[in-house]
Amino acid sequence: MGLIEDLMANRYLITPSAYYLLVDSYKKDFTLAELIKFARARGTFVIDSAIAKEFLSGKGPAPLEPPAGEGPPELQETVEEIPLESGESDELPEESSDFAERVPDGVHVAEPGDVMGSSGGEPPTYISTGNPGESAVETASFSGSGLGEPEYSGGESFISTGTLPAGGDGEGPVGENVSAGTPGEDAPLETFPMENGAVLRSEPAAGGQAVVAGSAFPENGNGYTDDESYYSDENGNGVKPKIVYGDYGVPIAYVGEEVPEEKSYSTYADVVIAPREGFHYRAREIEDDWELVFDVKNVKFEVPKVKSAASKEGEIIVKVYSDYFKSRLRKMRRILRENPELGSVIDIGKLGYVGGDEEVTIIGLINSKRETAKGFMFEVEDSTGIIKVFINRNNEESKKFFQIMPDSVIAFRGRYSGRGIFFANRIYLPDVPKFKRDKPPLEEKVYAILLSDIHVGSNKFCEKAFERFLEWLNGEVNNRAEEELVSRIKYMIIAGDVVDGIGIYPGQYNELEIPDIFDQYEALANLLRNVPDHITMFIGPGNHDAARTALPQPGFYDEYARPLKKLKNAVMISNPAVVRLHGRDFLIAHGRGIEDVVSFIPNRSHHRPAEAMLDLLKLRHLAPTFGEKVPVAPDSEDTLVIESVPDLFQAGHVHVMQYKMYNGVFLINTGTWQAQTEFQKMVNIMPTPARVPIIDVETARLRAVVRFDEYCEGV
Incomplete structure (x- = not known):
């Protein structure tokens, strides 16, 4: 494969001038990997003549570029005309969701992988590279197989939707042509859809030049650009392009990078509000009386103790959360024990020592809960063990089942069956007491x-x-x-x-x-x-x-x-x-x-x-x-x-x-x-x-x- 095909396979592009600088040395003095590495280091995926010269300077003397009018025949300045078949309209439809429907039969639109040629016939509609006598802009197209040598044509670039006058000078009614020359003052924006939703977009640029975005090698009106700005935005600023690829990795069009607009905003530095003159604040005369009773910053957490320095990080995390839930259980037990209705509280691990007819209270974390045919089942855990707790749905207390969230701490009063199930008849939430002590009134509101x-x-x-x-x-x-x-x-x-x-x-x-x-x-x-x-x-x-x-x-x-x-x-x-x-x-x-x-x-x-x-x-x-x-x-x-x-x-x-x-x-x-x-x-x-x-x-x-x-x- 040739240099162009190898670069395209790796999603890199090369300008014609850079191609003729590098092609003779390719696979002789340098490899594809060296070239791609060099381009990547400079943050570009388009290899132009400046990149090529800099690259070759490290490899030896750079070959001279062929002078104008010399070199391969493909570089000679020509005007290529693509005529319509007879009977076709000389204008493209304005709106269409399918690109093929917009291009009349017999008209071929150049894409990467195509070779452009000339044909005769009736007065045609042109997609032309312009007047060869005015400039030497180079445009590349590639063979459909990807193996053939590229063909180039020179001339001033323009896209015309009208009939080109005899002689192909590119002149025509204002609004029909988008050319590299100075457009008319009212030249409209023209948009041409391409594959995968990409848009070939042409519009007048700053300084009167038309900018054509979407071709394989964008132009600046004077030839191929040698820097990293390939088209201008609406303010005339250079914008680095982003390439859109087709189904087979072939570049279709350039689109602008989506750069979020800088927002102008206020930080309210100008908002200055002074107290109303003469307004009396009674609160100024009232003495401050506040206290930060609890603040997390003031809590000193103990570092978890591990068995040895070789303990895994996961073991430390498990140990921390184990301490976390033990802390929760300890605090909640203290809160629940303030309820005088609880009676005697026993650890889950000691239920085996309790007689079947004795009513006791257990306190634990709710690991899980579920509804059964006859009632509700909980899995409850404390620091001594785990047990299943059942309460019948006919019990009025069973309605609290819906108020209980996983991992909350709840107290159950009932009897232990001796078969690993605790049958509860009362459920106690930590809750708050129904009555509170009155606090002394304040002297002022x-x-x-x-x-x-x-x-x-x-x-x-x-x-x-x-x-x-x-x-x-x-x-x-x-x-x-x-x-x-x-x-x-x-x-x-x-x-x-x-x-x-x-x-x-x-x-x-x-x-x-x-x-x-x-x-x-x-x-x-x-x-x-x-x-x-x-x-x-x-x-x-x-x-x-x-x-x-x-x-x-x-x-x-x-x-x-x-x-x-x-x-x-x-x-x-x-x-x-x-x-x-x-x-x-x-x-x-x-x-x-x-x-x-x-x-x-x-x-x-x-x-x-x-x-x-x-x-x-x-x-x-x-x-x-x-x-x-x-x-x-x-x-x-x-x-x-x-x-x-x-x-x-x-x-x-x-x-x-x-x-x-x-x-x-x-x-x-x-x-x-x-x-x-x-x-x-x-x-x-x-x-x-x-x-x-x-x-x-x-x-x-x-x-x-x-x-x-x-x-x-x-x-």
Whole structure:
């Protein structure tokens, strides 16, 4: 095989001038592998004369290029005309999905692998290489077998859809020709479809030259280009081509590289909101009283102990998760034992010492559960053993079967059969007590704002609504009632997804207004700096943030969230965290555990997140199921257990505001500041953006909801 065929078989191209520089030395002074390696090192798949000269310079003296008018006969300047058969139209149809239908019989369109020839006949429609007297542009075509020598023709290149006048000078009505000369001012864009959906596209380029993209060897109007820019974009800038191959690896056409456009965006540096002159903030006069009761960053995890230095990495991971579930079981047993109804608790491994008529209680992890013909069967495990637990469906307690998630810790009271099955008549969830002690009242009313899922950086971020909210915080209120609320706001809690992040889901780039993660945090900091400085902000991460993906999330990565940490009135917290405000405990979690609740518990939905939060509260765990939608980090201690009963439980994540009261605990999902995204449309989630719940800290209950959704586009 020849040089051209060998290169094409490896998806490389060569210009005619480079071919005649290299062909005599091919397989004598250099091999194909050397040439391809040289081209690859320079980042190109088209070998032009510059590449060829540079390559040969390392091999010895470069052969001289044949002067114009000399060399093989195929290089002599000719005009090749391809006539139509008589009776055919002299214009191509404007629209067709099939290329063969667009080319009349008798017209042959040159492709790689074709040899072009001349024929006589009636006045033809031409696909011509132009006037030989004006230029010496070289065009190559290859034989259909791939073995024949290439034929070349010279002349000025143009594509004509009209009848060429006698003499073939390439002149004709404006709009019919796309030539390498200066086109008419109104020369239209012409498009010619090719195989596999590729498009042969010709349009006037910058400087009046026509650029023909799609031929095997693109031109610049003065001959073959010797650099890596083979055609110009709409701004006249050089663009490296990308080749499209046919069914047999033959290059068909060049198409432009898809380079994402640089987005111009704002990081809200110009958003400066000053407090309203004369506005009285009563909260400034109230002394700060907050404490970070629980934060993952403050938990010191023990490094797992392995048998020897030769232990495998997998053994270490198994050991860590073993410690993780032992930690969960230990904490849950302590919580369940606070229930006076449990009675005597015994380890599963000691059930063999219990008489068949004696009623006892076991506590264990739910490995699995299933429904049978007569009732419900669980596989329960503790640190001493595993046992099957059965409860009859006629028992009223069996309804709790549907509230139990895999890997949660549950207590069963009943009798041991002695045959490896425990027959339960009562099921106890960890739950929260029905009554709580009253806490002393506060001297003055103090309010806290709860937010989540701001998603700064998304093109669905309700920026106008958020700026209006900031103005409201700075005293731009509508009435005396709002003035009273704003004047007593002393705390703000943001429960994760403060920015939209980068690469969180496929195609996210197209939905980003700010495509840089550093700029997203800069933008958020520029907005939050307008929060009055007497309001303490507690900011935690979510799954969209620059933080550890798996739960729990100790906090933001410093290099990304540095602008937030520079805010004087901001406190970075973990996910989850417990913040104590004036003696009231606020449990703050982003709320990813809701995803598993919706998957495992019937009649749960993203549209009613407070109900899913209630299920988690009853199980006293923020993400009980392991290995499903919610990733859990291999920590030696389970910090997702709700060890102490909070006064308020806040979450977000699902973008829907809902609140609920249960046994003295106020549960609230705080919605979002992002309008409905394309993904939410697909899964039929209707967000409730730009709503601000205001909590009375004394009662840990909702005081009011202020809505700014009228300023949110797309709502």
